[in-house]
Amino acid sequence: MKWSKLMIQTLREDPGDAEIDSHKLMVRAGLMKKAAGGLYTYLPLGMRVLNKVQRIVREEMDRAGAQEIVMPILQPAELWKTSGRWESMGPGMFRLKDRGAHDYALSPTAEEMVTDLVKGVVSSYRQLPVTVYQIQWKFRDEIRPRFGLMRSKEFLMKDAYSFDVSLDAADASYMAMFEAYKRVFARCGLKAYPVEADTGDIGGKFSHEFHVLADSGEDGIAFCGGCGYAANLEKAERRVAPRADAPCGEMETIPTPGAKTIDEVSKFMGVPGSAFVKSLVYLADGRPVMVCVPGDRDVNEVKLRHFLDAKKVELADFETVLRATGANAGSVGPVKPADASLRIVCDQELRGAKGCIVGANRDDHHIKNVDLDRDAKIAPGDYADLVVVRDGDICAKCGQPLAIRRGIEVGHVFKLGTKYTDAFKAVYKNDSLEERTMVMGCYGIGVSRTVQAVIEQSHDANGIVWPASVAPFQVCICLLDPDNADAAQVAAKLESELEAKGIDVIVDDRQERPGVKFKDADLIGFTVRVVVGAKGLAAGGVEVKRRCDEKSATRVVPPAEAAEAVASLLA
Ligand SMILES: [Zn+2]
Incomplete structure (x- = not known):
């Protein structure tokens, strides 16, 4: 295939709306063109x-x-x-x-x-x-x-x-x-x-x-x-080590005016987020349930749904929260909610937690020195893995850290x-x-x-690096002197030899400077590049190089051996 016959448009600039490399390169290499927001035309190369x-x-x-x-x-x-x-x-x-x-x-x-x-x-x-x-x-x-x-x-x-x-x-x-x-x-x-x-x-x-x-x-x-x-x-899933919290004194209610989130209360009190119990009221198939997790953790709603055996879980509306706990979200906790029958489920890490800080079920108040076993009504079976894992958590299967x-x-x-x-x-x-x-x-x-x-997985600063199996063309022959009869003939012969081997080839026959051709070949990322030019031929050969290799890996081979050299690079 001759480059000059193909509708190829390469761009030097990244498209303004592209945030990730693969998107930029799809457009810059002329694989696709935006038709409208979220809609693309696949161009011949794409x-x-x-x-x-x-x-x-x-x-x-x-x-x-x-x-x-x-x-x-x-x-x-x-x-x-x-x-x-x-x-x-x-x-x-x-x-x-x-x-x-x-x-x-x-x-x-x-x-x-x-x-x-x-x-x-x-x-x-x-x-x-x-x-x-x-x-x-x-x-x-x-x-x-x-x-x-x-x-x-x-x-x-x-x-x-x-x-x-x-x-x-x-x-x-x-x-x-x-x-x-x-x-x-x-x-x-x-x-x-x-x-x-x-x-x-x-x-x-x-x-x-x-x-x-x-x-x-x-x-x-x-x-x-x-x-x-x-x-x-x-x-x-993660595994947690059993905790050994020191016994704590009596509960103490403290005003926390205006502080709603764990971050705000933790700043206000000068205590790290992990000392808090984060409490949220959910509706599980319409029934309110309080979910408690360590203050620096997020609830995993999929795990929660499975644990509660519910079809649907969603955060409760503020009226439900108020009715169930006596306070608004941000001040709720597991100690004596207004609805004494409210089910409270906790992340496994909170089993045996002492000396923690919880919402007081009274607006703008928290309680410190809470011993969950002593001060809250949580069924032993209501502790489970309910949080989103994070880097460094312990694998539930083998005990090694998760990444x-x-x-x-x-x-x-x-x-x-x-x-x-x-x-x-x-x-x-x-x-x-x-x-x-x-x-x-x-x-x-x-x-x-x-x-x-x-x-996204296979590119560098110059462009795409296609694996041979899905490259738009496996081989690009950069014909540096399209007007030179010898060079053109070597390129044409190599093209047909490669095609006979089942390898697809594009010949860059454009009237462009070598630098432009090399830049485009690297940008589009053909798996193997062959450079055919009058000067090289006079010195005895054509240059062969894989896109993924360093420049130093470039080999010069006689034209008669070029097809074999390319085939072995592709294999
Ligand atoms: Zn493991």
Whole structure:
């Protein structure tokens, strides 16, 4: 392919709205162009990468036994009403009406439509298991699109869905996808880590997110260097050492006028935040419950929801707080709340806490010298792991310290159970001709996001450093003297020799200075660069260098050996 024939636009300046390197480079290297907020056009170079990632995904899905289909993006509201998600998806789902005033959604995902589909096709256990997938555009009404393809309104996803006869049988489908995902990301040149994620109501270990580590990532992940445990922050668990607090004197109520937050009260009293018990009133499926955690910790609402076995937990409104405790938020605590029957649950670290400071359940007052066992009414079974872990916390599995890293989620595998098959009555007949509900799993890969994640993980100050498997072109031949017949002929010959080896090549045949060509080649990041110029040829050869190597690694080889040298660099 001749550079001069391709619509390529490279930019020297970063786009003004780009905050992270991969977003800047996608635009500067001419892979994509912003069409509107959160919407991008894939230019020819970007399209080549997107296609290569899709090809890898498709090959691995097929290899894992999944079957490709494609479902409509435009989905009738009735499907979403059947599952209850027409309401629960909230404003993040694009909705529209046809001319007959029927409601539709622009698909953000397709559990409903695929369940409806499989229900209509599968009737017997003999047809199971089945896994189908599609690579299709998805939509999300982001309030604030940012980070380029990381948070866009329109994105390309591979979504797969498995259907099995039982929860046990579904494990095999899950593991097949889990292994396929590892291969997909490895083939894309990505270091992606499977990370345990919350399983909602299913329980067990059957939800993993695949994360690419990057400082710009939006998700926090806890890693254990000791045992390899990795979990997202919703899920990550910690162990605490039993405390041995010294006995404390009698409780003493002190005025703390105007100080509401732990920070404010701790400044006011001159005591560190960790000496406080942070108390918050939540509604768990509508019932008030007080949640106490160490003053310097945050409540993990997912853990709280599981511990309380609730469908929904949310911070209580101020009237509920007042009724339950006798005070407003900021002055509430576990000692004698107004509602004596209020359930109080505590983070495990508070078990046996003495000498702490709590809200007094009286506006603008706190109590010090509190011994939770002595002064508060907390059931022994109401201590649990309820906080978000942080760097240095102790791994619950092995006792080594956890490290918190940032990650970009590029895939998710999830054992769904019967949530959707129940709603759609998607049943099959077993060998006794009894009706049974199918068990589902769902599996997503952000295809467009993966493209950008590769860049986020693989770039330097000069531009992108593409792994050969997904580079827009694996090789760029910088033809320094396009008007020189000898040089042009060497370049053309090398191009066809490489193409014969199945290697894709772009020849920079533009009338540009060498410096411009080198800068562009480094910016776009072709895996191998070959420099062909009249001067070099006169001295005996062409220059060959991988993008990821130092300048000193440049080799000069005779034109006849160039194709072989390039092929060995790519291998
Ligand atoms: Zn560990």
